[in-house]
Amino acid sequence: MDLAFSEQDLAFRDEVRAFIKEAFTEDLQREMGRSKNNYMNKDAHILWQKRLFEKGWAAPNWPTEHGGAGFTPTQKFIFSRELDTAGAPHTIPFGLVMVAPVIMAFGSDEQKKRFLPDILATNVWWCQGYSEPGSGSDLASLQMKAEDKGDHYLCNGSKIWTSMAQHADWIFCLVRTAKTEKPQQGISFLLIDMNAPGVRVEPIITLDASRNNQQEVNQVFFEDVKVPKENLVGEENKGWTYAKYLLEFERGNPYSSGLMRGLEQIKALAAEIMADGAPLSTDADFIRQATELETRIVVMEATELRIFSEVSAGQNIGPGSSSMLKTRGTELQQDISQLGVEVIGNYGFPFVEDTLASANQADIGMDGAPTIVPGYLNRRKATIYAGSNEIQHSIIAKAVLGL
Amino acid sequence: MDFSFTEEQTLLRNMVQGFVRDNYDFDTRTKIVNSDTGMSKEIWQQFAELGLLAAPFPEDMGGLDGGAIDIMVIMEEMGRGLVVEPYLPTIVLCGGILSRHGSPQQQSAHLPSMVSGEAIWALAYSEPQGRFNPTDITTSAKEQGGSYVLNGQKCVVMGAPWADKLIVSARVSGGQRDKDGVALFIVDKSASGVSTQDYPTVDGGRASEITLENVEVASDALIGTANTGLSLLEEALDYGIGALCAEAVGHMKMLNDATVEYCKTRKQFGVPIGSFQVLQHRMVDMFMDYEQSVSMTYMVNMKLDESADVRRKAASAAKVQIGKAGRFIGQESVQLHGGMGMTEELSVGHYFKRLTMIDTLFGNIDYHLKRFAQN
Numbered sequence: 196m197d198l199a200f201s202e203q204d205l206a207f208r209d210e211v212r213a214f215i216k217e218a219f220t221e222d223l224q225r226e227m228g229r230s231k232n233n234y235m236n237k238d239a240h241i242l243w244q245k246r247l248f249e250k251g252w253a254a255p256n257w258p259t260e261h262g263g264a265g266f267t268p269t270q271k272f273i274f275s276r277e278l279d280t281a282g283a284p285h286t287i288p289f290g291l292v293m294v295a296p297v298i299m300a301f302g303s304d305e306q307k308k309r310f311l312p313d314i315l316a317t318n319v320w321w322c323q324g325y326s327e328p329g330s331g332s333d334l335a336s337l338q339m340k341a342e343d344k345g346d347h348y349l350c351n352g353s354k355i356w357t358s359m360a361q362h363a364d365w366i367f368c369l370v371r372t373a374k375t376e377k378p379q380q381g382i383s384f385l386l387i388d389m390n391a392p393g394v395r396v397e398p399i400i401t402l403d404a405s406r407n408n409q410q411e412v413n414q415v416f417f418e419d420v421k422v423p424k425e426n427l428v429g430e431e432n433k434g435w436t437y438a439k440y441l442l443e444f445e446r447g448n449p450y451s452s453g454l455m456r457g458l459e460q461i462k463a464l465a466a467e468i469m470a471d472g473a474p475l476s477t478d479a480d481f482i483r484q485a486t487e488l489e490t491r492i493v494v495m496e497a498t499e500l501r502i503f504s505e506v507s508a509g510q511n512i513g514p515g516s517s518s519m520l521k522t523r524g525t526e527l528q529q530d531i532s533q534l535g536v537e538v539i540g541n542y543g544f545p546f547v548e549d550t551l552a553s554a555n556q557a558d559i560g561m562d563g564a565p566t567i568v569p570g571y572l573n574r575r576k577a578t579i580y581a582g583s584n585e586i587q588h589s590i591i592a593k594a595v596l597g598l
Numbered sequence: 599m600d601f602s603f604t605e606e607q608t609l610l611r612n613m614v615q616g617f618v619r620d621n622y623d624f625d626t627r628t629k630i631v632n633s634d635t636g637m638s639k640e641i642w643q644q645f646a647e648l649g650l651l652a653a654p655f656p657e658d659m660g661g662l663d664g665g666a667i668d669i670m671v672i673m674e675e676m677g678r679g680l681v682v683e684p685y686l687p688t689i690v691l692c693g694g695i696l697s698r699h700g701s702p703q704q705q706s707a708h709l710p711s712m713v714s715g716e717a718i719w720a721l722a723y724s725e726p727q728g729r730f731n732p733t734d735i736t737t738s739a740k741e742q743g744g745s746y747v748l749n750g751q752k753c754v755v756m757g758a759p760w761a762d763k764l765i766v767s768a769r770v771s772g773g774q775r776d777k778d779g780v781a782l783f784i785v786d787k788s789a790s791g792v793s794t795q796d797y798p799t800v801d802g803g804r805a806s807e808i809t810l811e812n813v814e815v816a817s818d819a820l821i822g823t824a825n826t827g828l829s830l831l832e833e834a835l836d837y838g839i840g841a842l843c844a845e846a847v848g849h850m851k852m853l854n855d856a857t858v859e860y861c862k863t864r865k866q867f868g869v870p871i872g873s874f875q876v877l878q879h880r881m882v883d884m885f886m887d888y889e890q891s892v893s894m895t896y897m898v899n900m901k902l903d904e905s906a907d908v909r910r911k912a913a914s915a916a917k918v919q920i921g922k923a924g925r926f927i928g929q930e931s932v933q934l935h936g937g938m939g940m941t942e943e944l945s946v947g948h949y950f951k952r953l954t955m956i957d958t959l960f961g962n963i964d965y966h967l968k969r970f971a972q973n
Contacts, residue, residue, distance in 0.1 A: 329865075332936070336866070336867075355937065356937050399941055402942065469727040469728075470730075470731070471731060480964050529929075537962055540958060541730075541753060541958065559795070560726070568800050572947075575932050575939075575940060579932075579933065579937060580937075585877070588876070
């Protein structure tokens with residue numbers, strides 16, 4: 196057992212740091228720092244991802260034959276950590292991290308040629324069409340219909356909680372192509388052009404109240420949308436298998452480094468706030484709460500490193516492990532943001548609708564104050580999305596404990 | 599010992615509940631919050647006509663002779679409707695100070711227009727460096743001839759954008775956190791030297807940053823004596839806590855009912871999600887937190903008129919309970935509603951936001967744990 200990184204890994208870490216320092220410019224830092232929901236404006240994300248692409252680092256998870264970064268597992272880990280530590284955004288996952296591996300594994304050569312280069316270079320924006328109003332935790336019950344009409348599918352239905360669909364050129368959808376006894380068996384994986392006639396995006400405004408095209412999620416409606424057969428990935432009615440394959444990529448980045456950055460920001464805030472004539476950061480109660488969170492992050496990191504080293508050794512990360520990381524990681528995200536609400540105190544009240552656009556105006560109270568409470572409200576999603584934490588508990592109970 | 603309500607109080611509850619249900623549904627509330635002013639003058643006028651603005655004041659001041667329990671009943675029902683109109687700052691905080699400690703002249707000058715709904719008031723007591731401590735005051739009041747001159751900054755003054763009059767805490771003597779030397783003044787918001795920066799708050803209200811620059815007030819603007827303002831202010835804030843607890847209890851009740859109903863009707867895996875034991879137990883915890891919050895809300899409101907020591911401990915204990923229960927019930931209501939709980943479309947998230955900010959208002963859990971220990 197050994198916790199130290201090799202010299203080559205340390206050299207790689209320095210290279211990543213140097214790149215971030217140059218490419219994650221002050222403009223981008225400011226925009227990211229003022230986001231309530233960890234999304235910047237569309238142009239800022241594209242600019243950032245194109246810089247990563249030019250460096251050859253847009254796709255740490257892809258094999259080199261498709262233009263992937265060719266990172267070792269350790270390098271992937273370091274890369275993700277350095278992004279978090281700097282507060283730099285990860286790439287928008289829907290294209291690079293989610294649909295691309297599915298296309299690589301199950302798509303036709305034609306689809307690979309058609310879609311992968313544009314995903315790699317962020318020439319197109321993808322979104323994910325999984326959940327439906329009646330199908331959340333029970334995803335397999337999804338109802339969006341794709342009828343076989345010879346050369347195309349006729350699609351009707353709607354997808355919900357679609358992140359950043361307002362920016363998207365394409366959506367990958369799970370659709371129902373057959374009524375079967377086991378609902379999982381009648382699902383197909385379809386790529387749909389968001390500009391196709393009959394596709395409509397309606398914003399959903401969430402608790403952080405980001406609106407005017409900055410909303411995080413949407414509902415996407417499909418009304419008699421014709422989708423060419425060539426946009427089916429793999430085989431008809433095998434979509435559930437591909438979706439499960441994709442899920443392995445949806446959860447993978449370590450939490451601890453991002454958590455640590457979040458806590459550091461709150462400590463910095465506490466140093467600026469006075470309580471009874473002294474900075475709040477010197478208050479015994481605050482120190483205890485912050486330290487309690489910090490030790491939980493240390494525990495998280497140790498667990499992540501342990502699981503990560505098993506992955507590097509070629510062992511498969513079990514369903515129990517990823518469910519555990521998701522549960523504990525999101526709980527920590529929420530608890531840290533809750534401490535932020537406690538720290539900001541009265542200056543959590545003022546509401547600013549567009550925090551990105553108001554970057555050059557003085558905030559009431561202190562710089563950055565208007566993101567604290569909305570950030571807390573926004574983080575409540577973390578224990579709901581990507582399989583609620585209740586679902587994660589059930590997965591562990593079944594898959595690990597055999598209950 | 600008697601936890602029951604009088605017939606009048608029950609009638610009052612039914613009346614406010616009916617009014618809020620019929621005139622303040624979620625859509626109406628959303629329109630009011632999103633309007634330019636952020637409150638409804640018509641609703642406020644109707645509160646006046648229903649006698650709600652007169653409810654807690656003695657009869658000889660034009661009131662209906664009610665007390666803390668009547669305020670509790672009103673605030674709980676307003677909480678169910680997420681009412682944003684400034685009952686708490688105008689009637690409970692400022693009206694309370696005036697009716698308990700104002701001179702007969704001040705009472706006759708100001709209470710009639712408050713009770714009739716003409717004048718809205720706000721309590722400007724918090725300062726940027728003071729955090730939750732109302733003693734931490736740098737705003738100064740210097741006696742000059744027959745008047746006082748006020749200088750300083752007050753922050754996050756609830757309801758101030760709507761207010762005509764302010765009650766301002768200021769220091770006539772002593773150091774920044776001295777208990778002595780604090781006075782309360784009645785200040786016209788339109789007085790020369792008063793400037794405000796108004797903004798919406800995350801929970802649907804409105805507040806202001808207020809700067810006082812050489813604001814001159816006559817000596818009859820002083821409430822009580824020049825040295826006892828802090829005890830008046832602390833007492834007012836404890837009455838405010840009593841009312842705020844009731845408002846929060848109204849929110850909790852609505853959230854618990856909505857969540858149970860949702861879990862009975864929302865189906866996943868072919869069954870209502872309320873059939874899952876893990877969610878049942880969560881809702882039982884929410885129920886128990888609510889019931890204990892009700893108990894503490896009754897308790898604090900029955901103790902507000904007792905000695906300052908008893909009152910302080912009761913208020914802080916109640917505020918801690920409301921803070922913890924409000925957080926748990928708010929968070930879990932969102933969680934059990936899933937993605938829908940995250941949306942602005944459902945009222946659930948708006949109750950959650952208000953409960954989140956109620957923990958901050960008048961001092962959060964940490965602050966009141968310390969205050970409880972110190973008293």
